[in-house]
Amino acid sequence: MSKMASMFRPKKLDLSGFVNTRLIRDHNKRNAVEQTEPERQALRYLIRNTSLPQRVRAQAQLQLSQMHAYTRPTQIKNRCVASGTARAVFRDFRINRFQFRMQALAGELPGVKKASW
Template structure:
């Protein structure tokens, strides 16, 4: 884990411990995803011997939790909030409203009819 703290974070906006942890999870997931996919392929391949499939399943279960995609949480890049985050803009509902009203989001206008 200490190897990730020494690297410079390439994220902008608000930074707290949760954002740093989520950033670390994303980097670890990106690094280990090919290995996880290979192990899942071996586990699902019924033409392989049962022993090989069982060993692959054991290896997959012993991998660190940060290598799973379910550990990644969408967070607001402006405020660090994890609730009501718009995926397209990666910002929370309140920040979206403030930036849209200020005209800082391209292609977003207040609805009027």
């Protein structure tokens, strides 16, 4: 079995809080991107290098296009770790606006307080 195929098999995850299939898929995508990023950078360098022969550049382009979709950085979507939703997620806290409001009002987010002036 290839190294790439073993990357996408189910594993024991250390995700805290709410877990659904979308969060598991996102976790797998983030790991795949992290592991294949040096290879993707090398291929992109070969493709852009105009001093190389056209055949080498074309082979690099073919190799890059045949890589698994989960290895693309554009596949990663910011998701709320508390609810799993992908809309209105604050990057700093990795939670959506509703969860942010609930946790802030409950005093669970350090350094965050309700504005009043």
